[in-house]
Amino acid sequence: MGALMGQPARARVAGFELALDRRYQPETHMWVLPSGPARARIGMDPLGIETSGTLAQLSFVPIGTELTAGSPFGQLEAAKFVGPLISPVSGAVLAVNDAVVRDPGLAERDPYGAGWMIEAGVTEAGVTQARRTDDSRGDVTGARAGLLADPAEISAWFAAKVADYRLKGVIAQ
Amino acid sequence: MAEPLSPEAGALRPVAGALPPEVGALRPEVGALRVVDFGLSSPLRSQTLWHAIGFGVSAGAPTTLSFTRPAAPYVCLGYHGALDDVDQEYCRAHGLPVLRRMVGGGTVYLDADQVFFQICLPAQAVPPVRWRALRMLLEPAVTAFRAVGVPAALDDDLEICVGHRKVCGHGAGQIEEAVVVCGNLIQRFDHERAARVLALPGPAQREQTLALMRRFVAATPVDPAAFQAAMVSAYAAALGLRAVPGQLNPVERRTVADLDDKFSSEAWLAGPARPLPAAGTDRPARRVKVRAGVWTLASEHDGAQVTASVVRGTVDRVRLRAGGSDWPARQAELAEQAVTGIPWGSVADVLADFGEPGRRLAAAFAAAGPGAL
Numbered sequence: 001m002g003a004l005m006g007q008p009a010r011a012r013v014a015g016f017e018l019a020l021d022r023r024y025q026p027e028t029h030m031w032v033l034p035s036g037p038a039r040a041r042i043g044m045d046p047l048g049i050e051t052s053g054t055l056a057q058l059s060f061v062p063i064g065t066e067l068t069a070g071s072p073f074g075q076l077e078a079a080k081f082v083g084p085l086i087s088p089v090s091g092a093v094l095a096v097n098d099a100v101v102r103d104p105g106l107a108e109r110d111p112y113g114a115g116w117m118i119e120a121g122v123t124e125a126g127v128t129q130a131r132r133t134d135d136s137r138g139d140v141t142g143a144r145a146g147l148l149a150d151p152a153e154i155s156a157w158f159a160a161k162v163a164d165y166r167l168k169g170v171i172a173q
Numbered sequence: 174m175a176e177p178l179s180p181e182a183g184a185l186r187p188v189a190g191a192l193p194p195e196v197g198a199l200r201p202e203v204g205a206l207r208v209v210d211f212g213l214s215s216p217l218r219s220q221t222l223w224h225a226i227g228f229g230v231s232a233g234a235p236t237t238l239s240f241t242r243p244a245a246p247y248v249c250l251g252y253h254g255a256l257d258d259v260d261q262e263y264c265r266a267h268g269l270p271v272l273r274r275m276v277g278g279g280t281v282y283l284d285a286d287q288v289f290f291q292i293c294l295p296a297q298a299v300p301p302v303r304w305r306a307l308r309m310l311l312e313p314a315v316t317a318f319r320a321v322g323v324p325a326a327l328d329d330d331l332e333i334c335v336g337h338r339k340v341c342g343h344g345a346g347q348i349e350e351a352v353v354v355c356g357n358l359i360q361r362f363d364h365e366r367a368a369r370v371l372a373l374p375g376p377a378q379r380e381q382t383l384a385l386m387r388r389f390v391a392a393t394p395v396d397p398a399a400f401q402a403a404m405v406s407a408y409a410a411a412l413g414l415r416a417v418p419g420q421l422n423p424v425e426r427r428t429v430a431d432l433d434d435k436f437s438s439e440a441w442l443a444g445p446a447r448p449l450p451a452a453g454t455d456r457p458a459r460r461v462k463v464r465a466g467v468w469t470l471a472s473e474h475d476g477a478q479v480t481a482s483v484v485r486g487t488v489d490r491v492r493l494r495a496g497g498s499d500w501p502a503r504q505a506e507l508a509e510q511a512v513t514g515i516p517w518g519s520v521a522d523v524l525a526d527f528g529e530p531g532r533r534l535a536a537a538f539a540a541a542g543p544g545a546l
Contacts, residue, residue: 051302056277057253059445075252075445079331080277081303082252082346098448170302 010112013155014162016046019112020151025088026161031112032088032147038123039094042073042087043116044107047161050171053078055104060085060096060118067091073118076104088147091122206409207237207419210401216247216270219283221432222421223291223355224275227348229425236294237419238408240401246284247272248370251344254280256444258459260372269370273442276346276355279462282367288358288397290314292408296352307331307345310354313411314341317403321395330465338391339464358400362392374459377480377492378471384490385463385482458541472541477533479541486517495530508534517542 009020022033029048035041049055060074067073072084073093096118100106107115148154165171211222219241226237247270248259254273258280264271283289292310299306311327318325318333318340325341328334333341333356343356367390368383409416421429435441450457458472466485473479476496482489491512493505508527512520520538524531 053303059253059447062446077251077253077277079303079307080251080344081307082275082277082344083303084347101448102450165302170300170305 009151011151011155014159016050016158016162017112018045018155018158020154022112023088023147023149024154024157025086025147026157028086028088030086030088032122033116035119038121039119040089040091040122041116041119042089043111044085045158046111047158047165047171049108049111051165052076052083053081055107056080057082058085058101058104058107058117060101061093063093063096065093067093067120073120085117087120089120089122091120093118094121095119204414205235205417205419206405206412206414207235208405208416209237209239209419209421211239211241213244213285214241216243216245216272216283217433217436218429219243219289220249220272220274221429221436223289223293223353224348224432224436225421225425225428226291226293227275227346227351227353228428229422230293230295230351230353231349232424234422234425235417235419236298236412236414237292238405238416239291239293240288240404242288242397243283243285245270246282246366248280249274249283250280250442250444251278252276252346253445255447256442258372260370264370271442272436273444274344274355275348276344276353278342278344280371281342282363282370283357284363284366286359286361286363286392288360288400289355290357290401290404291353291355293348293351293353294412296347296350299352303345304331306352307343307354309411310345310352311343311356313407314356314404316407316411317400318393320403320407321399323393323395325393328465332465335391335393338389340391340393358395358397359390359392360394360397362390364390371461373461374471375480378459378461378469381469381480381482381490381492382461382463385467385469385484389464389467460541470541472537474537474540475533477530477537479534479537481538481541483517483542488512488515488517488520493534495534500530504530 011018011020022031024031024045029045031043031045033041055076055078057077058074067087068090069087071087073087074085075082076085097116100115100117109115148157166173214222222241223239226239230237248264250256250259250273252273252275259271261271299309308327308331311331311333315325315327315333323335323340325333325335332339340359341356343354345354364383364386368379368386371382373379373382405416456473458470460468460470462468468483469481470483471480478494478496480492491509493508495505504527508524508531511523515523521535524535
């Protein structure tokens with residue numbers, strides 16, 4: 001997972017801002033961005049935030065917890081509904097964002113920046129392995145494990161997901 | 174945990190009309206809605222029994238509608254609730270256990286005048302969007318309330334109300350691969366004690382909280398057996414399932430024992446780790462949510478103290494103390510009159526007319542919101 005240099009790439013996709021400088025786990029709407037050698041930040045994309053509702057509370061597992069891809073790294077509460085935040089990668093939790101715990105609205109206002117959630121120790125091999133488990137994936141809206149890395153593929157997945165949600169009335173037009 | 178799980182725990186208790194013959198009778202092919210009535214439970218078991226069902230449904234047990242009623246009063250925190258928000262000394266002195274649940278919502282006072290219900294089903298069976306899942310799983314409860322003569326409605330905040338009053342508390346959560354929504358039939362509500370168990374910075378906020386609870390939270394003293402029967406019919410119909418009496422399976426029974434231990438532990442009661450306030454910031458405001466859009470708050474900034482009730486974005490009542498100044502009491506009264514009845518967002522502008530004390534009071538207001546208000 002190569003770190004990106006310079007300004008982060010952003011695009012407007014189906015009415016949402018989409019950062020193209022990171023990888024995405026399509027089912028959970030989590031993004032993964034390198035933040036240093038063998039470490040990556042994890043957060044939730046704006047579509048995941050939107051479908052959660054107004055965030056009331058966030059909590060994360062303690063620093064040092066060993067995560068496996070698909071396991072919870074915390075809990076999100078919105079509309080009195082508590083649900084797990086699912087890690088898109090395996091690795092130890094190296095840091096948690098106290099600011100977003102104090103003010104969960106940060107994740108809504110700045111999902112790609114100040115609203116990051118945790119940092120995990122993650123290797124390129126670990127992410128690549130997660131990606132390879134997804135070789136049998138189907139359409140770009142599909143619920144599946146693995147991370148999307150290619151900007152064109154990310155944009156296509158995101159646009160299709162927004163269209164699907166709008167068709168179902170899940171989010172506003 | 175010393176509390177034994179009696180052999181009959183989880184067995185279906187008689188619920189008058191709980192299984193109407195028409196429910197599912199014409200659709201024998203449909204799946205089962207397991208109905209479990211735990212009857213009276215200890216405070217601890219009134220939580221752990223249905224949490225165990227969550228783990229059971231996650232592991233493959235059928236969709237389940239369960240009921241219980243606590244045999245004794247207690248206080249229950251939502252998953253993210255702060256233990257410090259409970260007056261633990263008062264609770265200890267009055268023998269009120271304090272427990273934490275795995276689902277969301279606020280801190281609540283619970284007693285034997287409330288019948289709890291829980292609907293639990295596989296996560297894949299509910300919409301991925303939370304408000305849709307909640308609406309889907311609360312609407313049958315509204316149907317049941319109406320069936321027993323309560324003109325309830327599910328409002329835009331997804332609260333079950335009669336007019337402007339909430340008549341049913343609820344919380345929801347995902348337990349492994351199951352989703353559970355819980356709520357209650359409130360036959361009588363002890364508003365005074367519900368306000369008293371909260372840790373609040375002063376009597377002014379407690380008095381305002383009690384007043385708002387009396388105004389916005391109401392009991393519906395209907396026949397609980399009729400309500401439970403209506404619930405069974407409504408959920409079976411809404412989910413297209415056939416209601417079947419049931420009980421906990423062996424794995425769920427073992428899970429109850431595990432959860433008894435977990436819920437009794439200090440670590441679980443303490444709740445998720447929360448960061449310390451950022452350096453240099455005011456002491457966090459104390460906010461109490463009475464129902465959606467209805468809050469009391471107590472906040473301070475640089476000696477200025479605000480205690481306020483906020484209803485649907487408007488300051489309903491307020492008590493202002495500038496502190497540390499020679500601000501005349503008459504000025505405080507005038508400021509209180511000026512702020513009362515105005516939108517929350519206009520408070521700073523109004524208080525700007527009250528000089529330096531007004532600016533400090535405006536900062537205290539700002540420290541309390543507006544995020545969750």
